[in-house]
Structure formats: structure tokens, C-alpha cells
Amino acid sequence: MNASQQANKEAIIQQVAAVPVGEVTSYGAIAKAAGLPGYARFVGHVLRNLPKDSKLPWHRVINAQGKLSFPPESDAYIEQKKRLVNEGVVFKNDKIKLSHR
DNA sequence: CAGGGGGCTAAGG
DNA sequence: GCCTTAGCCCCCT
Numbered sequence: 001m002n003a004s005q006q007a008n009k010e011a012i013i014q015q016v017a018a019v020p021v022g023e024v025t026s027y028g029a030i031a032k033a034a035g036l037p038g039y040a041r042f043v044g045h046v047l048r049n050l051p052k053d054s055k056l057p058w059h060r061v062i063n064a065q066g067k068l069s070f071p072p073e074s075d076a077y078i079e080q081k082k083r084l085v086n087e088g089v090v091f092k093n094d095k096i097k098l099s100h101r
Numbered sequence: 102c103a104g105g106g107g108g109c110t111a112a113g114g
Numbered sequence: 115g116c117c118t119t120a121g122c123c124c125c126c127t
Contacts, residue, residue, distance in 0.1 A: 069108035
């Protein structure tokens, strides 16, 4: 892995970790906040390949549609939704309201 | 080097 | 509301 990519990953992780409890953000927002506009998909890749000891709140990162990026019947979807609800995130018919944009 | 795919996004139909 | 196009980026075959 290149050093720059590692740095980008770190920056992304930083932003994700900076998301407060009860709040959700989109991949694009994370990427942009990390100084990597257009890296939305890379954010997804990073979160997907997270080491199991990351302790990173990946569940607070959703897509711009205010929904989870997993199939509704997927275990990951259910797990993420459960975690969010447990943290106080309000779901509107399987949709989360992002703090306006 | 080419091809396909993925926790994306925005714009159209 | 869903699917398609086009654009962005990175990863694995």
C-alpha cells in the first residue's frame, strides 16, 4: 500500500471517528471533510476493509440518500440499523434524516 | 493493460 | 419510488 493511500485512509478514519453519537453523515461528506473530494467510494472501501479492532463507528456513515448502503434483508443492514437506533438515531421508514445539506 | 465491481453521488426518465 | 447514465476513486482478476 502506498503511503499516500495510507494517509488518506487515516484521514477518513479520523473524520468517521469524529462523528458524534446520534449523528450520521454521508460518505461524500466524510471524504470531503478529510480533504478528499470525490473519494466517497474510497471511504466505503476503507470502512469495508476495516481491521476488526478499529473500534470505528462505521455504522454512523450512510449514503447521501439517508439510507444504509446494504440490502434491507442483509445482516449488516440490520446490525447497522440496530446500532444506530441504540445510539439514538431516528429512522423514518428505514431512512435517516441527515443534518440537512 | 483491460474488465468488472464496490457500504458513492447527482441528474434523468 | 425504482432503474439508468455518467462521473469519481480504488481493488482484485
